Amino acid sequence: MENDQQESSNNVDNELREIFGPESEEDPFQDSGSDYQPSGRNSTASSTDLIDILGDENQSPNNITSEITPVQSKPRKRVRQTSKWKKNVRKEKRSRGEEYINVKGVLVPPKQIDTACECNCQRKCHEKILPSQQIILFNSFYALGNYNLQSSFLFSLIKVMPKKTCHTASAVSRRSNSRVYQVPNCDGLHVTVCKEFFKKLFGVSDGRLSRVLKNKLAIPIPPTDQRGNHVPSNKTPENKIQIVKNFINKFPKYESHYTLHKSTNRMFLAPDLGLPKLIALYKEETPPSEQVSNFMFRKVFNEQFNLSFHAPITDSCKKCDNFKIKIEAEESSVKKDELNSQRKLHLLKAESARNNFKIDKNRAADDSDLTVIVFDLMKTLPTPVISTGICYYKRQLWTYCLGIHNAHNDEVTMYVWNETIASRGPQEIGSCLLRYIKEKVKTKKLIMYSDQCGGQNRNIKMATLCQYIVAHPDYTVDNIDHKFYVSGHSYLACDQDFGLVEKKKKFYKNIYLPDDWITVIKAARDRNPFNVIKMTKDDFISTKKLENNITNRKVTAEKSKVQWLSIQWLLFNKMHPFILFFKYSNNEDVLFENVDFKKRVSKHWTGIKLDPLYPDGKPISTEKKKDLLDLLPFIPPVHHSFYTSIKDNVSVRNDIDVENDIDSD
Known part of the structure; x- marks a missing residue:
């Protein structure tokens, strides 16, 4: 049994070396820890x-x-x-x-x-x-x-x-x-x-x-x-500084799971803590005669510790958390080494994706025929937003926002719609990309980065739409690389853009219509403002005809099973309009596998006209419509007609704000 475990551990190590190459003996990112300071x-x-x-x-x-x-x-x-x-x-x-x-x-x-x-x-x-x-x-x-x-x-x-001698008659000489x-x-x-x-x-x-x-x-x-060497009269005594250090050291600290060796010096405190709360706890515990000022507490915290406050637990990587629990509970050293190797492979994949993005971003600056974009869907925006407490007990209308960030010039385009127009599935995401590529991308090569959300980004609907884009003459692009960040480690450029929107919305206390969110998004960035496009029902297309034009094969040309949830890189090329190239790594040196979707009666993509996804708009659930009408007394009458005209259907289920899609790496 021990031999089998050792062999499994060796296999993982071999896979690490095969994909990412041998590790250097000296980590270039690791702090040497030397206190040496060069002399003048x-x-x-x-x-x-x-x-x-x-x-x-x-x-x-x-x-x-x-x-x-x-x-x-x-x-x-x-x-x-x-x-x-x-x-x-x-x-x-x-x-x-x-x-x-x-x-x-x-x-x-x-x-x-x-x-x-x-x-x-x-x-x-x-x-x-x-x-x-x-x-x-x-x-x-x-x-x-x-x-x-x-x-x-x-x-x-x-x-x-x-x-020895005195030359003055005076008794006192200077x-x-x-x-x-x-x-x-x-x-x-x-x-x-x-x-x-x-x-x-x-x-x-x-x-x-x-x-x-x-x-x-x-x-x-x-x-x-x-x-300049005198001791200030108001200098804080060293014993009080030591009390502050001892107080901060009492709190448990955690390592970040996001990176393999970056920020190794930084530790994290519990996410429910913060500097104001930390100071309040310090003042409760420390006698007034031994307390330091708030300024001095912050100075000690910032200059003598490399601590931050951990992001909310919901933001953590499920796989990293799972590895952590298993490693801590495992008693066998062989099995623990195997888990550590698997965790290392997971972190290397995450870091490889981030490094590839930096490389591609630099390539876009040098290559005028290459565009690199990042896209992501913002968390749902509720409407209406009012100060009345009853709003928390009623279903609200969701507004969706897809952000597309051009990595070369930092130009950001936001596509906005609400759930009376369309939902937030892969066809909606693909429709926004279709419009963006047609209007904004004028290069032959396109590289797209996104998270691994299988329900929105990594599926057959998005794949057929990309094959349609590279093959159709209405689009300049003839080669698309779609690369995925590892789940739980996807620091997308769009996240920073969405953060600006979240920050700006605090200044808009009341939002009565979905269009009010467009005002917030436009005001979110002063320099190089976001380009906001309001999507209509005519902008959303159905991929049903595209899917009917292929055979969704589950095996590759080498007869191996296609594992969609493990794919890290998709490639679409105009010269091979029906072949999907893919690999389970973001490493440039790993070879692509391929699967042929063409069937005997497949039409060329240029002969297919895409139908609208929701020709008459998308109805909401009857329960949600009722809740929205209950909120009308708190909404100005000029906006009532929007809510009363919303279509509803008793068979439509409520769209709740949760992530049901399965991510895997």
Whole structure:
């Protein structure tokens, strides 16, 4: 038994390698976890000694980091980069002696040394320190690039000692000590120079030297720059910050099931939580004397944790959830490895589909004869939408919206209709695509992306309609690739478009007619607004004649069974009008299988005229019509005629807002 399980696990691994290729030993998306930060410059012997003297706290501004060290390698939000602040860039340039613009906007020239200037003192300093050595010392000083290191450098070259003689008759002298300025010559020996030569050599002022040497006799340690290093009076104590961390760490965290290795650092909290609720719970549990402000709580949450709030459970992948339960409950290590391999294959398929979309999108930018679109059906929109509570107890009229997103230019077309015109099946979806391709697509090649909803997108009705499009002369397209995202991992571009509609509808409190939804959709995007098309009963076609023109065979040319629910890629070509090419993978290297739908008496697609789907419109159920009429007292009288004229039929079942279609991968 164990051998059979091991063999099954090996088969899955082989399938992974066959479809997706061998996995690299080093994951290019995986964070290395290294805390290494590159230094500003290569360390020299002198600068290393100074760093050892000053300690780790006195580093170059390039190495300045946030006071708060993130718990995880990547926080929820961007951490401030103080080294890129204008004032720090200006400060660093000044320390390096480079040209910079000060706070008043005045251009400060770079530091320069004049080696031709002769010293007039008795020591003849310019003869002791040759011009070439002057340049070396000058460059070495500003190469340190740090105020504290430069102060330490000056500190080490100047000796301070009690004065030996007094040249004033006053009992009190302003000078209490003497200074000896020394610099290394070409031979490495320290020679004494005058103060003026020393200042010109390093481009420093009297004030800079006085601040460096102020307490040298009493404290033989180089002073550090204290500007900006004071502790704010309102700084939150570290113990309160730790209480916040401990509170956040108490909540269980979950990994995302959507990706294989992206966002591996991000963890998720329960979907019913949120920052406001988290803060409220924190304030309930923590004594007032130990609480931090709401701002500080959010700062800790965003900068020290990489946490988000999980999407609603209904948005999760059923297959991922199933794998998770089985893996946790499985005791056999062999069986657990097999389940992990199957889960990995599932995630690789999902990621392959997303990567293919990115590749196709880039191809569309380079190929003028290729169009890439994404289409999806928005969740049903209820009508009427009124503030009265009775609305929640009555059946409402559904409005449908199919979004088609052009991946190249982000142009979005929304096809809108209500359930008195048509339903939301594959013929309705196909009718919208038929109109879009005829009016919008002027290229030979078309790639379509959608989810795997079998009742709407992946079925024989859509397949025959695509064969009709590539074969008919009224359409420019002669090759269609229809690719499917994996269920539960379908982040379609249309979802973002629908999100804008959901966001905008909050500003429309009352919606009395289905046409009011068109107003909402048009206003949803300010830049490059959605193109909204209202579908009529004449726009919806029936595929019955197309289906009658073929034989819906269930086996391929190689006599293998066609598994519709596992298909990931469909291909339709003008040169093969009756052959369906398909494969169970989104991988380019996997070969297509094919099935021939042609029968002996099949007509060419161009000879078929499509009939309307609902010539007289689509009636709704009698129960729904009654509920809509009950809502008329809450609807302005000017709109009553629309509801009273709706056709109903007692045999029509109620169309409820649920997803009954079976998805599989």
